[in-house]
Amino acid sequence: MPVNFIPTPRESLLPVQGISLGVAEANIKKAGRKDLLVIAIEDDAAVAAVFTQNRFCAAPVIIAREHLASGKPIRALVINTGNANAGTGEEGLSRARAVCRELSALIACTPTQVLPFSTGVIMEPLPVEKITAGLPWCVNHLGKGDWFDAAQAIMTTDIVPKAFSKQVSIAGQTATITGIAKGSGMIHPNMATMLGFIATDAAIAPDALQAMLRHAVAHSFNCITVDGDTSTNDACVLIATGQGGARVSSASGDDYAALRDAVTEVAANLAQAIVRDGEGATKFITIHIEGGKSEAECRTIAYAIAHSPLVKTAFFASDPNLGRILAAIGYAGIDDLDVSKVQLYLGDVLVAEKGGRAASYREQEGQRVMKESEIVVRVVLNRGAACATVWTCDFSYDYVKINAEYRS
Amino acid sequence: MPVNFIPTPRESLLPVQGISLGVAEANIKKAGRKDLLVIAIEDDAAVAAVFTQNRFCAAPVIIAREHLASGKPIRALVINTGNANAGTGEEGLSRARAVCRELSALIACTPTQVLPFSTGVIMEPLPVEKITAGLPWCVNHLGKGDWFDAAQAIMTTDIVPKAFSKQVSIAGQTATITGIAKGSGMIHPNMATMLGFIATDAAIAPDALQAMLRHAVAHSFNCITVDGDTSTNDACVLIATGQGGARVSSASGDDYAALRDAVTEVAANLAQAIVRDGEGATKFITIHIEGGKSEAECRTIAYAIAHSPLVKTAFFASDPNLGRILAAIGYAGIDDLDVSKVQLYLGDVLVAEKGGRAASYREQEGQRVMKESEIVVRVVLNRGAACATVWTCDFSYDYVKINAEYRS
Numbered sequence: 020m021p022v023n024f025i026p027t028p029r030e031s032l033l034p035v036q037g038i039s040l041g042v043a044e045a046n047i048k049k050a051g052r053k054d055l056l057v058i059a060i061e062d063d064a065a066v067a068a069v070f071t072q073n074r075f076c077a078a079p080v081i082i083a084r085e086h087l088a089s090g091k092p093i094r095a096l097v098i099n100t101g102n103a104n105a106g107t108g109e110e111g112l113s114r115a116r117a118v119c120r121e122l123s124a125l126i127a128c129t130p131t132q133v134l135p136f137s138t139g140v141i142m143e144p145l146p147v148e149k150i151t152a153g154l155p156w157c158v159n160h161l162g163k164g165d166w167f168d169a170a171q172a173i174m175t176t177d178i179v180p181k182a183f184s185k186q187v188s189i190a191g192q193t194a195t196i197t198g199i200a201k202g203s204g205m206i207h208p209n210m211a212t213m214l215g216f217i218a219t220d221a222a223i224a225p226d227a228l229q230a231m232l233r234h235a236v237a238h239s240f241n242c243i244t245v246d247g248d249t250s251t252n253d254a255c256v257l258i259a260t261g262q263g264g265a266r267v268s269s270a271s272g273d274d275y276a277a278l279r280d281a282v283t284e285v286a287a288n289l290a291q292a293i294v295r296d297g298e299g300a301t302k303f304i305t306i307h308i309e310g311g312k313s314e315a316e317c318r319t320i321a322y323a324i325a326h327s328p329l330v331k332t333a334f335f336a337s338d339p340n341l342g343r344i345l346a347a348i349g350y351a352g353i354d355d356l357d358v359s360k361v362q363l364y365l366g367d368v369l370v371a372e373k374g375g376r377a378a379s380y381r382e383q384e385g386q387r388v389m390k391e392s393e394i395v396v397r398v399v400l401n402r403g404a405a406c407a408t409v410w411t412c413d414f415s416y417d418y419v420k421i422n423a424e425y426r427s
Numbered sequence: 428m429p430v431n432f433i434p435t436p437r438e439s440l441l442p443v444q445g446i447s448l449g450v451a452e453a454n455i456k457k458a459g460r461k462d463l464l465v466i467a468i469e470d471d472a473a474v475a476a477v478f479t480q481n482r483f484c485a486a487p488v489i490i491a492r493e494h495l496a497s498g499k500p501i502r503a504l505v506i507n508t509g510n511a512n513a514g515t516g517e518e519g520l521s522r523a524r525a526v527c528r529e530l531s532a533l534i535a536c537t538p539t540q541v542l543p544f545s546t547g548v549i550m551e552p553l554p555v556e557k558i559t560a561g562l563p564w565c566v567n568h569l570g571k572g573d574w575f576d577a578a579q580a581i582m583t584t585d586i587v588p589k590a591f592s593k594q595v596s597i598a599g600q601t602a603t604i605t606g607i608a609k610g611s612g613m614i615h616p617n618m619a620t621m622l623g624f625i626a627t628d629a630a631i632a633p634d635a636l637q638a639m640l641r642h643a644v645a646h647s648f649n650c651i652t653v654d655g656d657t658s659t660n661d662a663c664v665l666i667a668t669g670q671g672g673a674r675v676s677s678a679s680g681d682d683y684a685a686l687r688d689a690v691t692e693v694a695a696n697l698a699q700a701i702v703r704d705g706e707g708a709t710k711f712i713t714i715h716i717e718g719g720k721s722e723a724e725c726r727t728i729a730y731a732i733a734h735s736p737l738v739k740t741a742f743f744a745s746d747p748n749l750g751r752i753l754a755a756i757g758y759a760g761i762d763d764l765d766v767s768k769v770q771l772y773l774g775d776v777l778v779a780e781k782g783g784r785a786a787s788y789r790e791q792e793g794q795r796v797m798k799e800s801e802i803v804v805r806v807v808l809n810r811g812a813a814c815a816t817v818w819t820c821d822f823s824y825d826y827v828k829i830n831a832e833y834r835s
Contacts, residue, residue, distance in 0.1 A: 072758070074761065075758075105754070106782070106784065107784070141751065141753065141754060246736040248737045249754070250754065251754050333830065333831070333833075342551075345483045345549065346483055346659050351482075374516035375515040375516025418736070419824050419826075423744035425746070
C-alpha cells in the first residue's frame, strides 16, 4: 500500500473554469476500467509543456511537441493508459496522429490543436480502433468535471489516483489550480514525470507560463526517483485558461511568484504522491544534501544514494546498514570530495563524520529511525553553500514481483 | 544457486612457484569458517595492483597504496573477510597498520612490505585482536598451497569459491597462472573488483606487470556489474614471482602478449564467476554493444541496460518485455543517438529496428531466448566501429532477501 498517502477527497478537487473532462472505458488493455481521458480547453488558454529527455521517446511525445510548435491554440488533450505507443516507429506516429484527427473532428478543431499522451506497455501497437471508439463517449460526457475520475483514468500500476487542488489570491482575485498525475514505476523523470496535467483559471502569457512550469517541475517531478529508469513517455502540461479573475502580467513580480509557488506546491504534492505509491514501496525517504559546491553535485550525490539497490533494500529491512550510504556518496563521482569532512545524519541522529562512525552514534538510535515509514537522510558536505533534495522509496520483494509479472 | 558455474576442481588449481598460502578460522564474524588468508611472496617478485575509485575507500586500500608507493619489495598479503574496515576513519587506518605490523614480525620483514585487504560489513570497527590471534596459525601452516582453501577464506555472500589456473608457453618455457576472487553483491568495479589475487611464476618487470594488470582488469573485472554499487574495498593484485623459467622482458612483443592474454583469461574467468554467483542471480546476461562512435559510449549504453531494475526483473521473469531495453538505451545519455538506426537482438532474434518492433519479430521467439539461463543482448548502433561487452545477472526476490537480511 502507498506510504502515508493522504488522498484528496473527490469533493475537495476544485473545477477549473475553462476546462472540461470526459472519461471512458475503452477496453485498451483490460475491460471494465477507465482508460481514456479527454481534457477539453476553451479558447484563449495558454498551454505549456515539458517532455522526457529519453531518446527513445514515444510517438505521442513527438506528435505533441510538433503540435505545440505549430503555434495554434491547443483545444484538447487526449490521454490513454494501457499502451505507451513507445518503441513503435513510423506506425506509432501515424496511430497517434489518427487519434488526434478523430478527436479534432468530434470537437470541431484541427488535428494540430490536439495533444496526445499515452502510458502503459512499451513496444506494442497502439489499439487505435478501441481509442477512437471510446472518444465519442468522452466528448458526449464532457463536464466541468470530476478530476478524481480523470486521475483514475490515467493510472497504470498506480494503486491510488493522484490529484490535488489549491487556491491562491493574486491581487485580490482567487486563482484555482488543480492537477493530476500518474506514475509508480519507471520513475526517474528527466524534465517531467510520467504524466502530469495541471490547470489554473488564472490568465498568464505563454512564455511566463512555460517558465513557471519549468520552475515547478524542477522542484517537484525532477526531484523524485523510484527505480532510476527514465520513461519514454514523461510529460507534464500546465494549462492557464484565464477564465477566473486572476491575472499575472509577466514572468516576475509578486503576482507571478504567488501563482508559481502555488503551482509548484500542487506539482510537489503530486510528485511525492508518485513516490509514496512507488512500486512495492514501504517507506518514503527524503534525501537532503547540503554544503555542496553546486546544486548539481548535491543532486548527483542524492541520486547515487536514491538509486543504490543496497541502500534501498537496507531501508526495506529497517536495517541501519549505513556504510552503504557512505559507499554511495563515495562512488557518486565527485572526484575532489574530502570524505573526512562529510557528515551523515539519519533523521536527527549524527551517524558518521571524520570518515567513519560518529563517536556519539548508537546502533539503537539508528534502528529507531530506520523503523519509521518517513525517513530523512541528511548529508552535510561542508564544502560550499548549495543544497538539493530528492524523494525516493525503498526496494522490496513487491517491486520485483510487480515488475516480473507486469505483462502477465 | 550460481548460474551455470563450473567450479575448477581443487586438484586442477596449480601451485605457483614462489607463493605460499596460509588460511585460518579467526572467528571474525562467524565461528567455524575460514576467514583469514596470508599470501606469502618470496623475494624478488614484482607486484602490481589496482584499487577502487570510491572516495570512501577503505582503510586497507589507503594503507596498501601507501605501502606499494614506498617501493620496498612486497613480501605478503593479508586478507580478512567478515569486516571491510571501511568508513572507519583514523581508527580504521591504525587497525589496518596493526595487522601489517603483526604479520611483518611473524615473517621477518618490515610492515610496509605487507599489503592488507578486508571485505565484509562497512562502518564496523575491525576486530584486530581476532585477526592478530589468527595470524600465527596462517604463518605456521604456510604451504605451496591450496588455492581452493584460499578462495574459500575470502568469501562473503559468495555461494561458491572462485579460482582458476592456466598455463601458457613463453619462448618454450611454461608460465603458470593461478588466481582467486570474491564478490557477489556491491559489484560494479571501477578499476578493480571486490578482491582478486592472481599470481604467476613468470618473470616480468614491475612497469610491464602493472600495464598487464590494467589490460586484464579492463577486459574482465571492469566489465561486470551485479547491482551498480561500486565497493569501498575493490582491489586486484597481480604477482609475478619469476620463480618459473618463463621471462617477459618488456611491455610489448609476442611474449608479453602471450602472458597478458593468459592473465586476462584468468581474470575474465574470475570476473564472470562473480556475476554467475551474483546475489540472487538466476541468469547470466552478456550485453554486447557494437557500431558505436567510441568504446566509452558503448559501455555507457551497456551499463544503462545492465543497471536497469526494470530490465533485470524482466529477465528474472523470462518476460520478453523488450521495450524496457529500448527505454534504457534511450536514457543512457547519448544526446545525438538516432534511435531509428538502432537494432536490438535477443540472442539470434532481431527484436527492434527503425525505432520500433521488427516486422519479422514474433513474441514466441523472444520468449524462447528469455527462458534460457545464458542470454546475449546485442545492440547495433550503426554509427561507428567501436564496441563493448558487459556481463551482468538478473534481479530476483533473493537479491532483496539477501540484502535485507545481510547483517542479521
